[in-house]
Amino acid sequence: MNDLTTTTKLLTLLNVSATQSGKRRRLYEEVLPAGEKLNKRKPVQFTAPDDDSSKEAEPSPTEKETDAIVVDDGHEGVADEDQGTSDPYETHFGIKPIDLTDSSRSQVDSRAWAITRTKYGRLGPLSISVPEGSNPPTSAATGETGLLERLKTPFKARQGKQPQEQTMYQNDLLSVLSTNRDVCLSSQPYEVQTCMREAISLHALNHVTKKRRRILKNNERISNATKADANASTPDDVQDQGFTRPSVLFLLPFRSSALTWFRALTCHTPSPAYQIENQSRFMTEYGLPPGAVDKLASAEPGTYPRDHVETFKGNIDDNFRVGIKMTRKSVKMFTEFYGSDIIMASPLGLRMSIEKEKGADFLSSIEIIVVDQMDALLMQNWEHVQFVFSHLNQLPKGSHDTDFSRVKPWYLDGHAAFLRQSILLSAFESPETRSLYNNRLTNVSGKIRNEKRWPAVEIPEGVNQQFISFDCINPKDELDKRFNHFTTQVLPAVLKSAVQSVNTVVFVPSSFDFIRVHNYFRKHAGVSFAVLSEYSTNQEISRARQAFFLGKKSFLLVSERFHFYRRYKIRGIRNILFYGPPDHPQYFPEFLSYPFLDDGVEASDITCKILYSKYDWFKLERIAGSDGAAELIKAV
Template identity: 35%
Template sequence: MLTHARGSSDGSGQEDSQSESNSIGSSSDDDDEEPPRFQSYNLLLQSFQSQQKEDRPAKKRRRLNDERDEDIKEITHSTAQDAVEEDGPEEDGSASDESVAEAGADESVADEEDFEAAASEDEEDISDPFDYHFGETDEKTMKQRINAAEEGDWDMRRVGFPGLANCIISQPRQDEGNNEMKRTVKSPKEILGLKRRLISPIQGLMPEFDSLQQALAPNIFEYRDILFGARKVANAEGLRNLACLHALNHVMKRRDRVLKNNARLSKDQGDVDSDIRDQGFTRPKILFLLETRQSCARYIDTITALSEPEQQENKKRFLDSFSSSEQRFGEDKPEDFRELFEGNDDNAFRLGIKFTRKTLKFFSKFYASDMIFASPLGLRRAIGAMNEEEEAKKRDYDFLSSIEVVILDQTDAMLMQNWEHVEYIFEHLNQQPKDSHDTDFSRVRHWYLDGNAKFLRQTIVFSAFLTPSLNALSSRHMRNIAGKIKFQPRYSGAIAAIDFPFEIKQSFSRFFPASHTADPDARFTYFTSTIVPLLLRFPKPSNGSGLGALIFVPSYFDFVRLRNYFSTSTETTNISFGAISEYTPPSDVRRARAHFMSGRHSALLYTERAHHFRRYRLKGVKRVIMYSLPENPTFYHEIVGGFLGDSALDGKVREGEASVRVVFSRFDAMKLERVVGSKRVQAMVSEKTEGDTFDFV
């Protein structure tokens, strides 16, 4: 697989990449000074005991606790490195978070009252999805649920939601204690277990849920895995709001639960009978996999609006590195293209953010972060090389050992990159850490210690469409004991939305490979033996304008194979052709387009990824031949309805001269459904159907 790595559009990529390369083991440049390291949790308890022996006033004890750099208030696990809030200058010109050591006694009392209010809000409640999913379930029930998920023993059923068909819910068959799914919620106020401090901000963003959000919200907040295949530009903001709200709610519940237990342990004087399990191996709990820096900036904006921090540390540096307001594309580019590539489209990044009581800190160390934002390429580079044995010892992925929620957005765009990066990351999620990282193992949850964290991890995938690769990801890595749900819409077909000034025949030719692995060779044989002879028999235009045959090739490997065939085969000696792929230099692209438009080249080979990254508007197209269907149905409409439609409207192609020929097999069923529609696809891929050619006019 090949990766199309784009450069940073704001010119800051090189500087930021250098800082990001140290984001695992070190923080930003502001964090060069090593924070003071505290001893283990037992020594911390001893310090409380010694304080009580000295019989100091109660207010003074609270004051002393605050002076320890909020090691009780801000600790989320026993790692000494994570227990301290790093101090660094504010780059956005705002005042830094005031030191607790300099605060007065009244503020200390107020802080403790705030903490007690937050803790009382977070009492364990079996009706709370957070407590139900991550609570300490009895060993027998947990084992049954994990075994069912591990063995793929799912109870599957279809459910219907307004505007969403083919919704499949899967739950472990032996999970007798699983709560029945709540079908819909109409507003954020109805979400079970939502932190009170988040209700007002989310109502400002989305006071009421639309039908899609009503269906998704209960499943997201009940920690089910989500495979959503109907993401659009129109619903992208609503999906992002739900994902950010869920991630923040989870982090806050996690933190407040640990703070409450810290207070309980300090009150109990370290009672040896107290068995509190509330932590993982490392601090990061949320992982966002996003495609571009601009997409990351949008998510950060939403999180900032919901969390409402008093201070934002390193915010200016973040904006300079991730956000760009430059408008590089006009209305001639499609809406989904502008959403993906407008702004800073660099796809090699990683970022840790940390929450404290008052501050949101950007560029925190991975091991001191609550959330990690990264592109698949950026995180893959952070982990290390995959195949080099000498690099194995240098790889560091312990910061992924305690991830509890993974959110992927614009996953269809990741499919146009090197999908192996995503698979590699999932292979390294929730592995047992190689180092202890100062973890207090007495407070690590049992299912972490047993290596079962992957069965409680929630994975949320937002994609414009579903593919076999996403289904494989769901089967292999989405084995959540809370169950999973797949949202897949029914399609009327991209072919139905194409409008020509006259009738144009669109023919779909079926071939029969013996297996999925035999498909590439069988496709090539069918194309060279059946389609190429048709190409040679096309009558040459009398006006010398050229044959105008656009050959669309989704796979780059197939593109190289066809390019070599057209270059060396005696069968194609009389066919002059050009070639445009995602790797073709701009000067060669301009030459190939000009020769094709003028008729000097009879055919033009064109890849799906070239269209994805550039969205060229090709002129001179009179015939379209698809070696295979595109994954994105929008591309079919843009190529057939756009390129060929423009030629028809301009009068450059006559009725009877224009045509479309598509090659497909039964393994293209998912792509075919999006083009011809859900009602037609089954008959076209069934071997019982007579005939191998299907014509649409």
């Protein structure tokens, strides 16, 4: 964004704000009554949560008036935990971030990154990118997490009750997160995912708490200055806010994911003194309906693949959004976005909210975004994720009662995206997630991603598998080249064989490719076939599976999204054509094992063909292993 556009928009916002008298401060920035100290200890009575989950607890007049005080009410005062200029929060999100320079912004814009590789504790090999010309990192992290003591103490106590390996993993992760660099973690073991979410939640809570404490401390300074001199101007160093209140965004695929992160957040809150308002309503709306049984979670181990259980247990509705307000003694669920500190939403839910309001001003001041289960988001609609990222940290269209004298300078300059910390979590990397990492993460402090060397997947011994390559120079032509090679080379060779032209499954990873292949079979292939897609009804699925197993249909077209959502075992397979390697590596050995569900099948009876190009590197690496994929790419 050029400086002229930025200046014009900000002048417009300032003019709008000036015309709204009495609305220069937000509700959580109210100036205290004269003679009253911010950190004065006051008795506050919290009512028990209403048993009726449909009702939101109404705060008493006392609570309304002292909400800003309750946030940091305590004997220690407001500033007792300030870390000083060495605090990672102050050095990155303070008034003058040390890494935000004209040079660093220029290097990020031109994608000029200096890349170093290192191995860091339990996180393993890491690739660290910083803008060229910046001081290269000597390690992945500083070793100092900068956690506030009132968060660190109960966290350490909680760590004492878990395995040492998980504690070491959390400490390494918190150390990396404290650098405020972007972090991309893929292929993390299931055993560490719970403790990983707890560490990231603690980092987010620490961020929100420090921001709130800074605001309240400056409120007190302004109040004291006003009492001393009624004509005193606002101090110059109280710029402590963004345009709007929300500063942390969790982007998640399902309601069950939101429930998981809610538990991770609230595990750091002291109990039973801490109150969670509207908790029963949240559990009702984001959990399973009363009386419902989760067949995935309740099934015996081994009945369903573990990754399928972890992804789909619980409420899998993908249209949701909820605001969360954090105070010192309560977590308030279902708060209005502009009064929230944290937003949890699915990409679809957030997009619908943006389009309904015709604006995304509540995303203008997001300083930390956590995107979890990107592998699941890929199976939904990746365009929604791109849409959300395109609306992050844009200059707002309205003033929203903003006190512009309190807005940090780099917000006014339109540089918020250069400081936002993005935390990306996925079971694997894909071209879409790597593109997001390369093009949407513009943190001037740098970015970190873990690297992994993949072993080859194990398949039944003796199965004849053939990797078929096609040449493609321009990635824009890859879709057409793949379709042309499949329809002119691979499929005709299969149809000429009496053995391979029956009992054949065609597995298509991309939904767009699936539609194209389906239309070709319908118009030109001249063979009987059935279809299993994510849009197939239960009756259609049953008929297709039965017709294929009985030999009434020679071919069965299967989309990866169908297998992702349904995970059916398919009988009657003797030949498998992979239109492209699957994104999920576990699907490859699964399909090669399905023929052995039938009696009397030998490994020599099974054929497998995999069509690939050099742009399938990520998928090939997870199937053939890092070394095997390198050899396959050389053959292209």
